[in-house]
Amino acid sequence: MQRIPCPERDDWRETAAQCGFDFYEVDGERYWDERAYYAFSIAEIELGIEEPTGEIEQMCLELVRRVVADEALLRRLQLPEPAWxxxxxSWTRADPSLYGRLDLSFPGFRGGDRVPAKLLEYNADTPTSIFEAAVFQWTWLEQAIERRILPGRADQYNSIHERLIERWRALGKGRLHLAGVTSEPEDAATLVYLADTAAQAGLSTTVLDITDIGWRDTGGGFVDLDNNDIRLAFKLYPWEWMFHDAFGAKLQTAPTRWVEPPWKAILSNKGILPLLWQMFEGHPSLLPAYFEDDPKAASLGQSFVRKPIYSREGANVSLVSGGVAVSAQDGPYGAEGYIRQALAPLPDFGGVFPVIGSWLVANTPCGLSIREDATPITGNRSRFLPHAIL
Incomplete structure (x- = not known):
């Protein structure tokens, strides 16, 4: 793996605007950054990232199978009892998943050293950056080859777009409602993009704000602003928030099929990291991890990463070295407790630290994205850089 500086396209902002990518800056700072790209060998992609991603996904599915049948584990993950x-x-019905993203630490292969990626966490329920990963970095690849920024034989690990369309075809027919916080530019763009992939699969689509979902007492069920039944719904809104919202108690009886399905609430919880280690201790793609109140957490010593059981965009995560928090993010999370995870130092490319986002559609690895930051904690303002296989 290399980080290779390169010229940016003169018209990339115009290209972004044309395809609806209007959040390429965050608070005046670059979010999309093509002044460099990350280059991989095919072996790094296939053996270092794709293969471990598939193994981790299978371990996660096995974890869900155990958790849904174990009240102690459900309680350990701080999942509310009425939602059990x-x-x-949802798990018994085998409700299908659409997509997810594993965040991985990957140093790249050096000589004969083929170290697989390490799991940092799983964005299983509401992962964003899917449009940039599936579409905009592919556009960059094609144009970078045309403009000789990249060699002509360059490629990209990226079949996300095609697999999303294929997955929607399998998920159903008729009308799909897509709901989220539409006042957030990235969330709104994600909903519009996923609606486009669903439309290409033959579904009719309606995008609405999560607060515009209503309830019909007669007959019982969720409805949109036109009082149409919501039978199939994608929600870019965390399950743990839905459980506590006003309509949370109605989720059990409503006929709506949700994407992501309710069982994904288990995998969007940082508590899966110590549970995975407990179940598959020693797996080369897992890091030692423990709940903070577990005496075994002391085995990590004075250096570890401290994460809330519920957290998003790196909020309330702290990196502790020698007993001192050397990097930390503020935020509103932590009331449910914390886990501790062994340090997996991110590769350092001259003061920037990349995290690999390994995407799955229909539980199958199919692409990657890269976020980098000047700190080892990836947050909302971390930059997105494209990648290529050389």
Whole structure:
């Protein structure tokens, strides 16, 4: 793996605007950054990232199978008891998943050293940056080859777009409602992009704000602003928030099929990291991890990463070295408790630290994205850089 500086396209902002990518800056700072790209060998992609991603996904599915049947584990993950039947029923029905993103630490292969990627966390329920990963970095690849920024034989690990369309075809027919916080530019763009992939699969689509979902008492069910039944819904809104919202108690009885399905609430929880280590201790793609109140957490010593059980965009995560928090992010999370995870130092490319986002569609690895930052904690303002296989 290399970080290679390169010229940016003169018209990349115009290209972004044309395809609806209007959040390429965050608070005046670059979010999309093509002044460099990350280059991989095919072996690094296939053996270092793709293969471990598939193994981790299978371990996660096995974890869900165990958790839904174990009240102690459900309680350990701080999942509210009224939601337990919803999770179990969803898993028993084999409600299908659309997509997810594993965040990985990957140093690249050096000589004969083929170290697989290490799991940092799983964005299983509401992962964003899917449009940039699936579409905009592919556009960059094509144009960078045309403009000789990249060699002509360059490629990219990226079949996300095609697999999303294929997955929607399998998920159903008729009308799909897509809901989220539409006032957030990235969330709104994600909903619009996923609606486009669903439309290409033959579904009719309606995008609405999560607060515009209503309830019909007669007959019982969720409805949109036109009082149409919501039978199939994608929600870019965390399950743990839905459980506590006003309509949370109605989720169990509503006929709506949700994407992501309720059982994904288990995998979007940082508590899966110590559970995975407990179940598959020693797996080369897992890091030692423990709940903070577990006496075994002391085995990590004075250097570890401290993460809230519920957290997003790196909020309330702290990197502790020698007993001192050397990097930390503020935020509103932590009331449910914390886990501790062994340090997996990110590769350092001259003061920037990349995290690999390994994408899955229909539980199958199919692409990657890269976020980098000047600190080892990836947050909302971390930059997105494209990648290529050389």
């Amino acid at each position: 039947p919803l999770l179990a029923d």
